[in-house]
Amino acid sequence: MSVKTPAPPSNPSSPRTADAPAPRARGRRPDFTPLWLLTPAGLVIVLVTIAPIVYLVYTSFTDYNQRTLFTGEFTYAGLENYTNLLSSSDFWKSLLRTVLFTAALVIGSMLIGMGVSHLLTRVNLFWRYTTTVVLITAWAMPNVASTLVWNWLFQPGYGVVNWILAQLRIFGDTTDLNWADDPTLAYLAIWMLVVWQAVPFIALTLNAAEQQVPPEYQEAARLDGASEFTVYRMITLQFLRPTLLLVTILSVIWDYNVFNQIWLFSAGGPGDSTSTLGVFTYKTAFVGFQVGEGAAISVITTAILLGLTALYIRSLLKSGEDL
Structure with a gap:
């Protein structure tokens, strides 16, 4: 005749209870679902914002002009556009008018x-x-x-x-x-x-x-x-x-x-x-057809606005910490 061994009584003082979550399985693969959901928005940002800015910076180092619009030919100009701008009184006057x-x-x-x-x-x-x-x-x-x-x-x-x-x-x-x-x-x-x-x-x-x-x-x-x-x-x-x-x-x-x-x-x-700087950029790029120089003005403007945006984000984070 076999004798059944009674099951040991549960210990109520045991740290693990019925409501405790199961231990996390080792080697669990990361969930990439959030990244897949963000992919469409990320692609839009890359195509609409990042790619044009990269092309703008690239154009600012070329002699892209009216001839390029018909022939598609342009050459690398280095820092010539930026040098011409920084030595131009019209640029500094438009910048001063913009600030004031x-x-x-x-x-x-x-x-x-x-x-x-x-x-x-x-x-x-x-x-x-x-x-x-x-x-x-x-x-x-x-x-x-x-x-x-x-x-x-x-x-x-x-x-x-x-x-x-x-x-x-x-x-x-x-x-x-x-x-x-x-x-x-x-x-x-x-x-x-x-x-x-x-x-x-x-x-x-x-x-x-x-x-x-x-x-x-x-x-x-x-x-x-x-x-x-x-x-x-x-x-x-x-x-x-x-x-x-x-x-x-x-x-x-x-x-x-x-x-x-x-x-x-x-x-x-x-x-x-x-x-102002916006009008000066438009006239340079689309009236005078000096697209490369206009792109250089836009790069300088973007750099200034990025600095202002950095101040905005810093102030936003600081105001959040003060709440």
């Missing part, structure tokens, strides 16, 4: 955007929603279409702006005033257009951040006798600093690349007085 105009655009759009953002916190719900819809509509309008409308508004002879100024009788008869023929007026009109396009994004972004400011800090400052301007400067702006920094860097990058508005309104004129 970018600074004016960023300062104007940031100040107006901050004002609109704070205004949205002071109005009732109806006006807040109405203003938000108007801002989004203005922001969604393509800049080419809005620039064409801007040209009609400032047209000499039948432009609405000239007609309004003529009716006010402050600046005399402005009916036939051509804004694009005067550098100051051309810059002013383009500045108003770009700021009008940039304010919606800045205002809505800052307003979203301003809604997160703890109200108890503001109430405590008011109880201590602080004015509304002091509350905004000492309390609100302190909480908005990370968002302000990121929006400012983004605005610098966007305004540095302004081209459509300038080209469609004044084509860089009169003369070259409104020819």
